[in-house]
Amino acid sequence: MDIELFRRHGHEFVDWVAEYFKSVENLPVMSRVQPGDIRKKIPPAPPENGEPMERIFEDFKSHILPGMTHWQHPGWFAYFPANNSPASVLAELLTAGLGAQCMVWQTSPAAAELEETVMDWLRGMIGLPEDWAGVIQDTASTATLCALLSAREVSTGFGANRRGARDPLVVYASTEAHSSVEKAVKIAGLGAENLRLIPVDEHFALIPGRLEEAVAEDARRGLRPCAVVATVGSTSSGAVDPLRAVGEICRRRSLWLHVDAAYAGTAAVLPEMRGLLDGVELADSLVFNPHKWMLTNFDCSAYFVRDPGLLIRTFEVHPEYLKTGRDAVVKNYRDWGIPLGRRFRALKLWFVIRTYGVEGVRSLVREHLRLARLFRSWVEAHPRFELLAPVNLSLVCFRWNDGRKNELELSALNKRLMEAVNDTGKVFLTHTALNGRFTLRLVVGQRTTEERHVRLAWELLTSEAEKLGA
Numbered sequence: 001m002d003i004e005l006f007r008r009h010g011h012e013f014v015d016w017v018a019e020y021f022k023s024v025e026n027l028p029v030m031s032r033v034q035p036g037d038i039r040k041k042i043p044p045a046p047p048e049n050g051e052p053m054e055r056i057f058e059d060f061k062s063h064i065l066p067g068m069t070h071w072q073h074p075g076w077f078a079y080f081p082a083n084n085s086p087a088s089v090l091a092e093l094l095t096a097g098l099g100a101q102c103m104v105w106q107t108s109p110a111a112a113e114l115e116e117t118v119m120d121w122l123r124g125m126i127g128l129p130e131d132w133a134g135v136i137q138d139t140a141s142t143a144t145l146c147a148l149l150s151a152r153e154v155s156t157g158f159g160a161n162r163r164g165a166r167d168p169l170v171v172y173a174s175t176e177a178h179s180s181v182e183k184a185v186k187i188a189g190l191g192a193e194n195l196r197l198i199p200v201d202e203h204f205a206l207i208p209g210r211l212e213e214a215v216a217e218d219a220r221r222g223l224r225p226c227a228v229v230a231t232v233g234s235t236s237s238g239a240v241d242p243l244r245a246v247g248e249i250c251r252r253r254s255l256w257l258h259v260d261a262a263y264a265g266t267a268a269v270l271p272e273m274r275g276l277l278d279g280v281e282l283a284d285s286l287v288f289n290p291h292k293w294m295l296t297n298f299d300c301s302a303y304f305v306r307d308p309g310l311l312i313r314t315f316e317v318h319p320e321y322l323k324t325g326r327d328a329v330v331k332n333y334r335d336w337g338i339p340l341g342r343r344f345r346a347l348k349l350w351f352v353i354r355t356y357g358v359e360g361v362r363s364l365v366r367e368h369l370r371l372a373r374l375f376r377s378w379v380e381a382h383p384r385f386e387l388l389a390p391v392n393l394s395l396v397c398f399r400w401n402d403g404r405k406n407e408l409e410l411s412a413l414n415k416r417l418m419e420a421v422n423d424t425g426k427v428f429l430t431h432t433a434l435n436g437r438f439t440l441r442l443v444v445g446q447r448t449t450e451e452r453h454v455r456l457a458w459e460l461l462t463s464e465a466e467k468l469g470a
Contacts, residue, residue, distance in 0.1 A: 001053065009053050017089060021072070025448075028425030029073045031066065038067040074448040075427035077457060080235070080263045080395075081445030085295040087355035091348035092297050102342045104322060105330035112331055115346035118353065122302050125358055126268035126288070129281050133308040135336040136300060136345045140262035141180035143287035143303035144229065146337055148188045150285070150305075150314045151227035151256035158313055169226035170218045172196045174206035174241060176234040178260060190226070203390050204239035204434070206230065212249050219253075227256040230283075232276050233264025236432040236439070237388075238395035240264070240276055247282025259286040262301070264393050266293035267369070269362050276392075284310075293368075293445050294361060295352045300345050303337075311336055364447065368394045371444045371454045378458050384465070388434050394444040397434060400465050411438035413468065420464040427457045 001009075041063040071082050102111035119134030137143045148171060155169055169190050173181045175197045185195045196218070198211045215225045228250055230241040243259065250257040259280060265288020267273045280286060285305045290296040305311045316335040334340050353361070372394040379385045379398045389397040399414045418429055418440055432439050442457060 005053070009057070012057070014093075021086065024070050024073050025075070027070055027073065029070055029075045029078075029428040030422055030425070031069045032425070033067045038063065069428070072446065072448070073428070074446055074450065074453045075457070076446040076449070077442045077444065078428040078430040080292050080443055081447075082291060082298050083293065083295050083445070083447045084297040085352060085355070085447055087351045088295060088297045088348045091351035095344045095347050098344065100344050102344050103334040103340050104324065104332040105326055106324045108344065109330075111342075111344045111346060112333060114350055115333060116331055118346050118349045119302065119304075121353060122290070122349075123304060125361075126265055127274050127277060128286065128304055129306070132304045132306055134302055134304040135311075135333055136349070137287070137303045137337055138299040139301050140178075140260060140287045140289055141183065142338060143285075143301055144178075144180050144258060144260060145184040145187055146303060146311070146314075147229075147256065147258035147285045147287075148184045148190070148227055150310055151258070152188055152190065153314045154256060154310060155224060155226045167222055167224045168194050170194045170196060170223050171227045171229065172198055172211055172214060172225070172255075173229040174198050174200050174204075174231060174234075174239075176200055176204050176206075176236055176239050177229055177231050178235050178262070181229050181260070194223070200239065204234060204237040206241040206246065208242060208245040208249060211246065215249065215253055215255070225253060225255055227258060229258045229260055232259055232261035233267075233393055233395075235263070236441075237390075237397050237434055238264070238392045239389070240392055242279070243277065244279025244282065247279045251282055256285075257283040259283045261286060261288040263289065263292050263395075265302075266290070266361075267365055267393055269358065270365055270369075273365075273369075290349055290352070293365065295356060295364070295447060296349050300349055308336070368444045368449070371449070371451060372396055372442075374451070375442060375444070375454055375458060382462070385461075388437060388439050396442045397432070397439050398442070399438065399440055400461075407437065414438045414440055416468055417461065417465055420468065421457070421460045424460055424464075427453070427460060429457070 072084060100108045100111060102108045105112040115136055119136065123132055123134055137146065152169060171185050171190060171194065173195065177197070182192055182195055186192050196214050198206050198214060201207050211228065218225050228246060230243055230246045232240050232243070247257055264276060268277050283306065285303065287301060287303045289301045291298040291300040312335045315337060333342055372391055375396050376387065376391045379387055379396065384400055384402050385398055386401050387398050399410065400417055401410060405413065415431070415438055418431055422428055430441050432441055444454060
């Protein structure tokens with residue numbers, strides 16, 4: 001493809017994306033294709049000769065688009081948000097065009113120094129201690145793995161006598177912790193059997209006393225307590241673990257404390273929400289995802305550490321072909337995580353923060369919190385809906401309950417209700433289980449969601465419940 005053809009198609013694609021932003025609300029939120037439908041439309045073998053971009057783009061619109069679930073739809077209330085924004089999309093275009101592999105300072109000095117700067121910005125925006133340092137990871141799952149690998153290295157003296165160590169390392173998290181904690185424990189070689197899931201209270205937050213009991217019991221048995229993963233904004237219920245109490249236990253017991261604030265961390269940009277992170281200064285690491293609630297395209301996960309030297313000692317390697325004359329005076333982010341290769345993720349974050357400003361991000365988050373509280377008020381006022389968890393942020397957990405059906409019947413009824421609402425194509429909700437109860441989740445976090453969309457979701461829930469004869 002020559003440059004002029006690239007220019008013409010580039011303009012066409014940008015026009016298409018702009019129109020998509022404008023009209024996505026008219027599409028069904030969730031794809032309606034059946035398993036295998038998309039594959040049937042795609043030839044099983046690649047073309048021997050190149051095809052014109054016009055044909056490829058037409059196939060994108062006719063074959064691929066119907067199989068997409070639209071995360072940027074204002075009726076998106078499922079899982080957690082994965083926002084983008086026009087500023088972030090434009091930055092991604094520049095990133096793709098530059099095609100830089102930003103593994104060390106020398107391979108793109110601007111990428112390294114911009115990442116250092118925007119991570120300092122983020123640290124200040126959410127109120128982390130000034131001496132902490134940050135690095136962009138791809139996802140919170142990777143950041144949690146980095147934290148546990150660092151904790152493992154600290155506990156074993158950075159490799160010293162690891163093979164001869166007889167006492168297994170133990171990691172602790174609440175029963176509401178994200179599944180990535182278990183995966184990280186397994187990948188780090190600690191063994192899923194050495195993950196202790198600590199009970200939670202009536203608000204689904206980890207109980208510090210039960211944590212201390214578990215740590216003491218493992219130490220008594222000759223095991224080595226290693227790390228605790230505390231959650232701020234759990235996936236199922238939005239629960240917030242008591243960081244200060246957990247942090248004090250970790251300090252007394254010399255345990256690594258990692259804070260998973262993947263979803264909720266963005267809320268700390270609001271001064272009135274800083275209480276979410278009360279006690280964070282006692283932690284060793286924290287992760288939150290700008291690609292969830294801060295208008296930045298996936299993937300962009302902000303990982304902060306109290307002692308970057310420990311992180312670097314965990315991951316650094318020094319092959320001759322990567323050595324440069326500037327290594328002693330610059331940050332080489334290849335040593336701050338698992339992969340050698342790194343995308344220029346800082347560029348889109350820089351574009352977003354500069355375009356919206358801190359106050360613009362605050363305004364978005366504050367409005368989403370307001371809308372979630374509004375929805376909560378409707379649930380509380382309705383005689384047949386009930387809340388199943390506190391609304392700490394923008395996630396509301398609820399269900400239909402007329403008081404006459406057993407739990408199995410209620411679960412089946414609420415599942416049918418969710419499916420009926422989703423089948424309208426106007427909104428998309430997902431579910432979880434809380435205390436064994438089928439729970440509907442509505443999370444407000446999409447960039448374009450307005451009060452009218454939240455009202456529509458409520459109207460659909462109440463009308464579909466009536467149709468089901470609930």
